[in-house]
Amino acid sequence: MAAAVEMLALYRDGGAWLEANRPRLSEWRVLQWRPSMVPIDPGATRVDLTRKLPLADRSLDAIYGYHVLEHLDRHESRALLQECRRVLRPGGWLRISTPDFKHQVASYLGALEAVRARPGDSAAKTRLEFMRLVLLDQRVRRRSGGRTLEFLRRNSLDREAAREILGEVGPWFVDLVEREGSTRAKDRGNRPAAAARIVAAVRRRLRWRRSTPWWAVDCRETRELEISTWDRVSLGRELQAAGFVEVDATTVDRSRIAGWERFDLDRCPASGRPLEISTIAEGRSP
Numbered sequence: 001m002a003a004a005v006e007m008l009a010l011y012r013d014g015g016a017w018l019e020a021n022r023p024r025l026s027e028w029r030v031l032q033w034r035p036s037m038v039p040i041d042p043g044a045t046r047v048d049l050t051r052k053l054p055l056a057d058r059s060l061d062a063i064y065g066y067h068v069l070e071h072l073d074r075h076e077s078r079a080l081l082q083e084c085r086r087v088l089r090p091g092g093w094l095r096i097s098t099p100d101f102k103h104q105v106a107s108y109l110g111a112l113e114a115v116r117a118r119p120g121d122s123a124a125k126t127r128l129e130f131m132r133l134v135l136l137d138q139r140v141r142r143r144s145g146g147r148t149l150e151f152l153r154r155n156s157l158d159r160e161a162a163r164e165i166l167g168e169v170g171p172w173f174v175d176l177v178e179r180e181g182s183t184r185a186k187d188r189g190n191r192p193a194a195a196a197r198i199v200a201a202v203r204r205r206l207r208w209r210r211s212t213p214w215w216a217v218d219c220r221e222t223r224e225l226e227i228s229t230w231d232r233v234s235l236g237r238e239l240q241a242a243g244f245v246e247v248d249a250t251t252v253d254r255s256r257i258a259g260w261e262r263f264d265l266d267r268c269p270a271s272g273r274p275l276e277i278s279t280i281a282e283g284r285s286p
Contacts, residue, residue: 249280
C-alpha cells in the first residue's frame with residue numbers, strides 16, 4: 001500500500017479563502033499564524049511562523065503557503081522558506097502565493113488615467129482612492145481595517161470593480177462591510193438617542209480603562225500589516241535563495257503538486273475565478 005501523502009497549508013487570515021476551502025482542506029494539515037490575542041480558526045493549529053516549524057525534518061510531501069510572506073520582512077521570509085525546505089521530503093513541492101504587487105500598481109495607474117479621462121466620474125474617483133489605500137494603507141495602518149475599512153464604510157465601491165482589483169474576495173469584503181454597516185445602523189436605531197449621548201459623555205469624562213478587543217490591537221502585533229511586496233521575479237529569486245530548485249512562477253490553473261486539481265485552493269469553487277489576484281511560485285526541495 002502506498003504511503004499517505006502528507007500536505008501542509010499555512011495561512012494567516014483566511015476570510016473568504018478559508019470559507020471557500022474549508023471542505024477542500026480536509027486532507028491537509030492546517031497551521032494558522034495568529035498572535036495569542038486573536039481567536040484561532042476551528043480545525044487549525046496556532047503557529048508562529050517567525051520560529052521553527054513544529055514539524056520533523058523531511059516529513060511532508062507538499063506545502064502551500066497562502067498570503068503569509070507579505071506579512072514578514074525579508075529576513076523572516078528567508079527563514080520561513082528554509083524551514084519549509086527542512087520539513088519537505090526530497091522531491092517535495094512548495095507553493096507560495098502572495099498579493100500581486102504588479103497587478104496592484106497597474107490597477108492604480110489604470111484608475112488614475114480613468115480619472116484624468118473622466119474628471120467628473122465619481123465612480124472612477126472612488127476606485128482611484130480605494131486603489132491608493134490598497135497600495136499604502138495596509139502597509140502603515142495601526143488598527144485593523146485602517147483607513148480602507150473607514151473608506152468602504154463611507155463610500156460605495158462597485159462589486160465588479162472590487163472583483164477586478166482583489167479577485168473574488170473583493171465582492172465578499174464589500175458585502176461584509178455593508179452587512180456590518182446595516183448591523184451598526186440597526187443597533188443605533190434601537191438605542192435611545194438621549195441615553196446614548198449621556199453614556200458617550202460620561203465615557204469621555206471618566207476615560208476608564210476597558211479591555212481591548214483583539215481587532216483593536218496594534219496591527220504590528222497582529223501582523224496584519226503587509227511589510228513586503230512580491231512579484232513573480234522577486235518571489236522566484238527568494239525561493240531559489242532558500243535552496244529550492246526547479247523554481248517557476250505559475251498560475252491558479254496549474255501546479256506540480258500531485259493531485260492539485262482535486263484541491264484547487266486558489267479558485268472560488270462556485271465561480272471558478274481566482275479568490276485573490278496573486279503572484280504564485282513553486283519550487284522543489286532537492
